[in-house]
Amino acid sequence: xxxxxxxxxxxxxxxxxxxxxxxxxxxxxxxxxxxxxxxxxxxxxxxxxxxxxxxxxxxxxxxxxxxxxxxxxxxxxxxxxxxxxxxxxxxxxxxxxxxxxxxxxxxxxxxxxxxxxxxxxxxxxxxxxxxxxxxxxxxxxxxxxxxxxxxxxxxx
Numbered sequence: 576x577x578x579x580x581x582x583x584x585x586x587x588x589x590x591x592x593x594x595x596x597x598x599x600x601x602x603x604x605x606x607x608x609x610x611x612x613x614x615x616x617x618x619x620x621x622x623x624x625x626x627x628x629x630x631x632x633x634x635x636x637x638x639x640x641x642x643x644x645x646x647x648x649x650x651x652x653x654x655x656x657x658x659x660x661x662x663x664x665x666x667x668x669x670x671x672x673x674x675x676x677x678x679x680x681x682x683x684x685x686x687x688x689x690x691x692x693x694x695x696x697x698x699x700x701x702x703x704x705x706x707x708x709x710x711x712x713x714x715x716x717x718x719x720x721x722x723x724x725x726x727x728x729x730x731x
Contacts, residue, residue, distance in 0.1 A: 585728065586643035589624065593617045625649060654701075654723050658716065661696045665689060675717035687711070701727060 593616075618629050621642075627649045629642070659673050666689045672682065679685055685693070694710040697703070697719075703726035713719045 586646050587639055590617065590621070590639050590642060593620050596620075621646065626653070650727070651720070651724065654720050654727070655716075657700055658697070658720055658723065661693055661700055665692045665696055673716060675715065675720065677716045679713055679715065679719065697723065703727065703730070 596616075615631070618631060622628055625646050627646070629645065655675070659670055662668055662673060662683070663670055666683065666685055668683055677683060679690070690710060691707065694705045694707065698705055701723055703723065705722070705726075709722070713722065
């Protein structure tokens with residue numbers, strides 16, 4: 576199995592770097608006892624790096640690709656939750672109305688000023704830049720989330 580996205584590939588590369596950090600150079604085969612020794616350290620580093628808590632009970636049976644997918648899903652969930660927080664804080668919109676297919680202008684009735692305030696808050700929240708013309712081009716919440724994830728991936 577190979578990484579299916581650039582983000583997954585970057586996460587797999589990060590995991591590989593962490594494995595090399597803890598696995599002595601002289602060991603070339605990864606048996607169960609070796610994995611049991613170094614994996615907790617790798618998982619601690621991944622938890623800190625991606626601000627999450629990876630389930631230790633299932634991770635030893637997962638491939639590195641599947642661990643990367645798990646991290647990518649966590650990142651997507653975090654982006655969605657933080658985006659909703661920003662929209663709610665700026666425009667006081669009922670959170671239950673906000674989902675990936677929600678149309679930003681049509682469904683949420685956001686005016687240009689609210690959208691710009693959301694953009695400024697998103698820049699602060701995620702540490703990314705969003706040009707005003709790009710901000711006004713987003714049709715749905717999913718499009719906005721995808722852009723944020725792309726910008727975050729580019730920063731790594």
